[in-house]
Amino acid sequence: MNYISGDFHLHYIPSYTLYVQSDLHRDHLVVVGPENDVLVYITYYNEKPSLEATKILSMPFEKVYVSLPHQSLLWIPTEVFDPSEIDLYTDYFLDTREDRIEFTEIENQGVTALYQIEATLMNRWRSIFPSAMILPSFSAVLGQAFRNIDYAVELLTVHIYGNQADIFLFVNSEIRLYNTFEIQTPDDLAYYVLSIMKNFAIEGKVQKIMLSGAPKDSEWGDRLSIYTKQLEEMKSTYSWKSYNSKVSQAIKNLNTLVNLSICE
Numbered sequence: 596m597n598y599i600s601g602d603f604h605l606h607y608i609p610s611y612t613l614y615v616q617s618d619l620h621r622d623h624l625v626v627v628g629p630e631n632d633v634l635v636y637i638t639y640y641n642e643k644p645s646l647e648a649t650k651i652l653s654m655p656f657e658k659v660y661v662s663l664p665h666q667s668l669l670w671i672p673t674e675v676f677d678p679s680e681i682d683l684y685t686d687y688f689l690d691t692r693e694d695r696i697e698f699t700e701i702e703n704q705g706v707t708a709l710y711q712i713e714a715t716l717m718n719r720w721r722s723i724f725p726s727a728m729i730l731p732s733f734s735a736v737l738g739q740a741f742r743n744i745d746y747a748v749e750l751l752t753v754h755i756y757g758n759q760a761d762i763f764l765f766v767n768s769e770i771r772l773y774n775t776f777e778i779q780t781p782d783d784l785a786y787y788v789l790s791i792m793k794n795f796a797i798e799g800k801v802q803k804i805m806l807s808g809a810p811k812d813s814e815w816g817d818r819l820s821i822y823t824k825q826l827e828e829m830k831s832t833y834s835w836k837s838y839n840s841k842v843s844q845a846i847k848n849l850n851t852l853v854n855l856s857i858c859e
Contacts, residue, residue: 597637597647598842601631604632607655612658613651613724614852615733617641618757622650623849625835633837633846652723659727661720662735664756664850669709670773673700676707684709699734702741704770708733733761734774735851736807739829740765748802750789752829754851755808756816759786764791771795781818788822805829808848 599730604625611634616623622644626635637648645653678698685691698709720729720858736754740763750765755778756812763773772795774789792801800823809815809828820826828847837843846852 596845597645597843598633598636598839599647600632600634600837600839602628602632609657610655611656612660613656613660614849615661615720615727616756616849616852617661617665617720618759619713619716620757621853624648625846625849625852626651626656627769627835628717631835633835633839633842634846636837636842638845642851656724659724660852661724661729663720663729664759665710665733665775666713667730667731668681668773669777670706670744671709673705673707681709684807690714697731699751700729701770706770711734712855715843734852736761737763737770737773739807739831739851742807750798750803750805750818751791751801751823752805752807753784753788753815753819754829755806756773762787762791781814784815785818785822788819800824803827807851810847811827826832 610629612627614625614627618769620640622639622641624635624637625633628634634649637645637651639645639648669684669687679694681696688696690711695711695714697711699704699706699746700707712729712731713728717729718822720727735750740752752763754761758777760778760781761774762772762776764771772791778784802823803825804819804823805827806819807817811826811828835846837846
């Protein structure tokens with residue numbers, strides 16, 4: 596899709612914010628105005644960017660947020676984590692160089708996430724926007740989950756992107772699992788959900804599942820509804836708006852992008 600609003604004007608570029616969701620296959624570009632209005636939405640296979648995408652990527656945006664998938668992720672109790680001892684964890688990562696391992700403390704959970712972003716993606720977006728805020732996609736997903744969490748229930752959150760699903764489980768508001776799985780079909784997703792339920796002794800149905808990256812009425816939502824008493828779409832802290840119905844529908848699946856600016 597290539598959508599550029601008639602209200603998009605080059606001389607207002609300093610007041611716009613560019614949001615990017617990218618993986619090894621597809622890019623999504625969203626330009627948002629000061630009133631949270633979507634002025635540009637472009638999606639394309641990153642090996643074949645459209646002319647419109649190339650033009651947008653060449654513009655001097657001052658505020659750029661890029662969401663990239665992690666390729667390695669490790670959870671460490673915050674009370675024992677020491678940033679000066681990163682070398683203790685290098686064997687758990689695909690790239691064992693210490694300077695390629697980043698970390699972030701997960702608020703109110705007592706854990707610190709150590710992670711790596713795929714180097715090709717990181718280098719690509721750094722070369723295009725050297726000053727961009729680049730964040731792992733899980734940071735926005737977790738942020739949304741914490742703001743939507745219903746205490747005293749089991750909460751399974753599923754974030755769909757490309758051919759992957761990030762699945763994490765809260766029990767009594769504490770995170771018990773976060774992992775990434777390759778999925779091609781709803782059957783694949785069902786296998787992993789059922790395995791998690793078995794491993795954590797969840798009998799019958801999960802009390803609540805929150806779905807991100809896909810609507811409830813998608814094939815993913817239809818399958819997940821079998822395993823829960825309550826299926827909800829994950830909601831962002833605030834909303835982008837567009838008067839184009841196709842754009843409005845498309846950006847619903849990019850709900851994690853909306854919160855990138857509050858994940859800094």
